[in-house]
Amino acid sequence: MTQRPESELRTLLEQPMPDAQGHFGPYGGQAVPPQLKAIMDDIAQAYLAIRETRAYQEELADLHRHYVGRPSPVYHARRLSEHCGGRAEIHLKREDLNHTGAHKINHALGEALLAKHMGKTKVIAETGAGQHGVAMATACALVGLPCEIHMGEVDIEKEHPNVTKMKILGADLIPVDRGTRTLKDAVDSAFEEYMKDPDHFFYAIGSVVGPHPFPMMVRDFQSVVGREARAQFLEAHGRLPDCVVACVGGGSNALGLFSGFLTDLEVELVGVEPCGRGLGLGDHAATLTYGQPGTMHGFHSYMLQDEAGEPQPVYSIASGLDYPSVGPQHAYLKDIGRARYHAVDDNACLEAFLELSRLEGIIPALESAHALAWVMRAAEKAEPGTRFLVNLSGRGDKDADFVAQRLSL
Template identity: 60%
Template sequence: MTTENTASSHTTQNHNTKNVTDSYGLHQSILPSNDGLYGEFGGKIAHPQLAQAMSEIEAGFRNIIKDDDFITEMQRLRETYVGRPSPIFHARRLSAHCGGAQIYFKREDLNHTGAHKINHCLGEVLLAKKLGKTKVIAETGAGQHGVALATAAALMGVECEIHMGVVDIKKEHPNVSRMRILGANIVPVSHGAGTLKEAVDSAFETYLNELDTSMFAIGSALGPAPYPEIVSYFQSVIGREARVQFLDATGKLPDKVVACVGGGSNAIGLFSGFLGDNSVEKIGVEPAGEGLETANHAATMTLGVKGEIHGFKCYVLLDKDGEPASVHSIASGLDYPGVGPQHSLLKDNNLATYESATDAECLEAFMALSRLEGIIPALETAHAIAYAMRAAKDMSPDETILVNLSGRGDKDIDFVLDKVDLSK
């Protein structure tokens, strides 16, 4: 029988390298307390009705991950529906272009639906069905989570409702079309900035009125307990695969593992495979937008403070009134003023480092990967690529960087065409 835990132990035993996990299958540094806390971050929501609903979801999650039928079904869907394991690719031309370190990619963009989001969406919809719910409700920014959830809901015969800011609906219309074709109901959110934060607010308000029949299926490793744990559990497949694959391909671990960070799901998925390896530097890359010296960025870990948003504690960007700030990123999936509590703890414990990339650097990386390797990345992912290109130049040719290529850029093509000169 294949399980989450046996995959983790297989990694350690076959390669005799230190990557200690507890029996649950996640590294001990990103497991919560019974109060849903990661150090001082995270926590359980105080709202009585929502708290009861969260307790039901948590209990259901703890039950299904020990259920042989669920484990077998997840493994079957990963292999035959998602297309896992996703491969590791050595970007030789991009590496030569940058000079210095060799750059590799974990190809999550090759998953069904084109991003890492399908990893946790399948688990969330299976959990909703196990709890007897007939509907899933979610937020989305870039639309990758929305598409993945709509896909899983169509596969399993569950109603799906996606809340999305009007700014993002216009910007990411290919993904909006995909969600509608898949049968999802799209709820436009126009108040405030009309982006991801407001979509989260709207989705939670709807969920509060439909607790008996629906389940909130959050799109990243954030929010109140148990969502950070649930999402990181399902996304940890990235890190487990990557660690084995990279060792098999190169005979050693990467010097750096890199992923973009908005809420933090793809990054925590990759990092989880290497948290026991002190020799591997874990780098999260967030949006510097129009520059860290401006107000137009979403660099939560770089410039944020400890605070609270959407019922959990984390690093957060606040406005002059002490409320979560309006933020900016060229990538719709990264423009959130908070970050997952696990990342907040990793930062404070110096287990991961958080850098940033500007909109301009992101577009440059987007075009470089497209022209040099024939891979069109998501704008979110292009932030991580931008950092890798920058860092590689200061490293030696025998050093390596593994980037999580978290999504493909089909959704961003029209937007990018308005921003770049293709003749250059």
């Protein structure tokens, strides 16, 4: 990747993202049949109109404050920083403290409110780790809409606490037994159900993926994370962090954080993908690190694919990261050099999971632990005084039993 002059990079970042056709450079768009394109265009038009209304903005802002508990704090993890050599400071954006325990509630509320304003009769969603499913079930209960969640059987067994929560909240849980029985297959299943009646159903995508306008919508709803974090860090330290870091599967929590710092070119943006068990077929889900441009689920981005362009099987210890593609804006940020992407394996993830738990009393989601693992290694080699800001995108209640069994705790 060629390093661009700062003036050229700034010009690229100041362009609308996405453009009117939903493209981030060559990525994104609407790779869908004409009938579905008309439906996607209707959603985009409704979103752009409704989001500007005072009633919608005030209702969402009120729910952020009084229902979700925003703003989420930024916390200096002093003991973890010392454990990593004490040269650098590690700060955490505590999205794990949100109602439902993760960043997913940010876009779930926005999408559920949009569905209500559009007069839809049912919300359909997919989920991997279950956090998006819990958040959508929560938001739909709040606005009074039926909710149907599609989830792979492997993830249902692994993430049982979240399955129970979805059922308690009144969602109709649809087990998916096809393919690898994980997130990609849940997306396929949910989309097929949505297509039975797209005029009345609303498909609430759980990340910055899918055809336009979903990558834009989910990013916009998650951008509250970056806006808060930037203001909080400036107020506390009188300066911005040197490096902001987040895990990347589809990429919603990362874009939520990155969005607050995109044009602050002195701030490094780092996304961390799952390298899983290694680089064999079906052993990882490091799409930006090892994938190539391709098209699936109605959008163009990097993806892990075979010679025929079909998605490869993927794996991650973190169910929310095992997706064979990634949000198109991440692909664009990688190509223009604004963000860097790295991968860490299961063992590093588990080590970070335990270290944060035992040094700070904070049990992170396995997804978030990938970002922590990269930061812990980077902090050991950083220049003295370097300040890292990590999006702690979710809490690890859902993963505690699995990790205990995996590590024989």
